[in-house]
Amino acid sequence: xxxxxxxxxxxxFTPNRAxxxxxxxxxxxxxxKLKEVLCQAEMVAATNCTVIIQGDTxxxxxxxxxFIHQRSPRRQxxxxxxxxxxxxxGLLESELFGHERGAFTxxxxxxxxxxELADKGSLFxxxxxxxxxxxxxxxxxxxxxxxxxRLGGTRTIxxxxxxxxxxxxxxxxxxxxxxxxxxxFYRLSVFPITVPALRDRPEDIPHLVWHYTNTYARQFxxxxxxxxxxxxxxxxxxxxxxxxxxxxxxxxxxxxLSRGSVLDPPVRELIRLNxxxxxxxITLRDMERxxxxxxxxxxxxxxxxxxxxxxxxxxxxxxxxxxxxxVLPNHKSGKATA
Numbered sequence: 645x646x647x648x649x650x651x652x653x654x655x656x657f658t659p660n661r662a663x664x665x666x667x668x669x670x671x672x673x674x675x676x677k678l679k680e681v682l683c684q685a686e687m688v689a690a691t692n693c694t695v696i697i698q699g700d701t702x703x704x705x706x707x708x709x710x711f712i713h714q715r716s717p718r719r720q721x722x723x724x725x726x727x728x729x730x731x732x733x734g735l736l737e738s739e740l741f742g743h744e745r746g747a748f749t750x751x752x753x754x755x756x757x758x759x760e761l762a763d764k765g766s767l768f769x770x771x772x773x774x775x776x777x778x779x780x781x782x783x784x785x786x787x788x789x790x791x792x793x794r795l796g797g798t799r800t801i802x803x804x805x806x807x808x809x810x811x812x813x814x815x816x817x818x819x820x821x822x823x824x825x826x827x828x829f830y831r832l833s834v835f836p837i838t839v840p841a842l843r844d845r846p847e848d849i850p851h852l853v854w855h856y857t858n859t860y861a862r863q864f865x866x867x868x869x870x871x872x873x874x875x876x877x878x879x880x881x882x883x884x885x886x887x888x889x890x891x892x893x894x895x896x897x898x899x900x901l902s903r904g905s906v907l908d909p910p911v912r913e914l915i916r917l918n919x920x921x922x923x924x925x926i927t928l929r930d931m932e933r934x935x936x937x938x939x940x941x942x943x944x945x946x947x948x949x950x951x952x953x954x955x956x957x958x959x960x961x962x963x964x965x966x967x968x969x970x971v972l973p974n975h976k977s978g979k980a981t982a
Contacts, residue, residue, distance in 0.1 A: 671707050672855055675845035681708065681837060688835045689715035694787065696772070696832045697810040699839030702887030705810040706770060708839060713766045718806055721765030724758050729771035737779055738795050741786075747796025757794065759786055759803050766806045772832065773813035773824065784828045807832075842884040842891065849880045852888065856895035857907055864899055871907040878911040933968045936961070940970075 673679050688695055689712045697705040706725070713723040731739050738747075742757030758767055769775075775783060786792045787807060791800050809832050818824035842849065853876065861868045884890050898909035936954070943949035947965075951958040 670855075671704065671711060672848060672851045674851050675840075675847040677840045677845045678848060681839055682711065684835075684837050685712050686715060688712065688837075690717065692806050694806075694832060694834045695808045696815075696834075696836045697808065697839060698836060699810075699812065700841045700887055701812045702889035703839040703841055704888050705812075705839055706768065708837065709766075709768045709808045709810060712808055713768075713806075716766065716806065718765050722762060723766045723768060724762035725768040725770065726758050727770040729774040733776055736775065737782070740779075741782065741792050741794055743795035744797040747794070751796065754794075759792060759805055760801060762805045763803050764805075766808055769807065769809045771811055771813075772809040773811040773815055773818060777823065777825065780825045780828050784825065784831055787828075787831050842887045846880050849884075849891070850876055852891055853879055853895060856892050857899060860896050860899040866899055866902065867905055868899065868902060868907050869905040871909075875907065875909050875911050878914050879909065882914040929968065932964070933970065936964060936968065936970060 671678075671682065673682055685695075685708055695709075695712060697708050699705050709725075710723065713719060726739060728736060738751075738755065738757065740757050740759060742755050742760055743751050745751055745754050782792065786803065786805075790804060791802050793800055815824055815829050815832070819826045819829050842852075853871065857868055857871065860866075879891075879894075886893075894909065894914075898907055901910065902908040936950070939950045939953050940947075943953065947958050947961055951961045954961060
């Protein structure tokens with residue numbers, strides 16, 4: 645029988661939570677990196693400063709935006725959200741700034757845009773890096789002047805909006821390539837916050853696993869009381885390229901598959917996927933060092949044999965071993981065996 649951890653035994657599985665208020669999701673933060681992010685968010689929340697939240701897809705950037713809004717002086721007003729990547733190019737301007745009747749074919753009535761709806765509150769622009777170049781000057785103007793015109797209109801509308809933007813793109817690289825305006829980039833980057841990927845904060849994974857296990861157990865009317873230690877270790881060691889969103893979906897599936905009181909996650913799937921995830925690039929020095937170490941392991945530390953396998957003189961191999969700081973097994977002094 646596998647060893648299990650129960651829901652009430654280890655205190656280390658009791659999540660630290662940052663409540664977002666009634667009806668909102670919670671941010672579970674045990675890792676130092678995510679706690680630092682929340683500390684930054686807490687500090688900037690009390691201001692009207694524009695915030696740009698950066699991070700991989702699925703890391704919870706929208707939750708951080710909600711965290712900032714709920715701790716701001718504008719929390720009694722609306723937090724209006726829009727995903728710029730999900731709106732067709734021809735409709736994004738209307739979604740952001742509204743339009744007048746007859747502004748374009750199909751505009752049968754006046755419509756208020758998100759900047760108008762968010763007046764005195766906050767506006768969350770998700771995937772701001774997807775805003776097309778031709779629309780970026782209008783966004784820059786409303787950020788600087790707090791005014792705009794509806795599409796097809798002539799009346800200037802004043803707005804009082806606190807902007808929180810998010811992107812998984814590297815905006816600085818986009819500026820260099822000419823696909824994002826530098827003046828807009830600097831205007832958005834007043835207070836940047838980077839949300840770490842889940843693989844960079846493994847301390848949070850057990851708490852997230854329990855959080856979603858309990859959430860879906862209630863939803864599906866299951867009684868899950870423990871998780872096998874081996875399964876938890878597999879989930880902690882997995883790289884989670886889809887971040888929290890992938891973990892959430894995985895736990896939902898695991899709860900559905902579980903028949904008893906023990907969570908039965910399909911960890912074999914994680915092992916298979918882990919081998920398919922491309923590894924991070926490493927330096928040539930690291931590659932050379934790893935290759936020499938593997939060869940020395942095959943030859944039990946015999947330099948002459950290793951040099952033959954590597955196709956280099958023994959003196960060259962000895963030089964590279966010293967340069968790379970390799971200590972041979974059973975030769976702590978670093979002296980090689982002929």
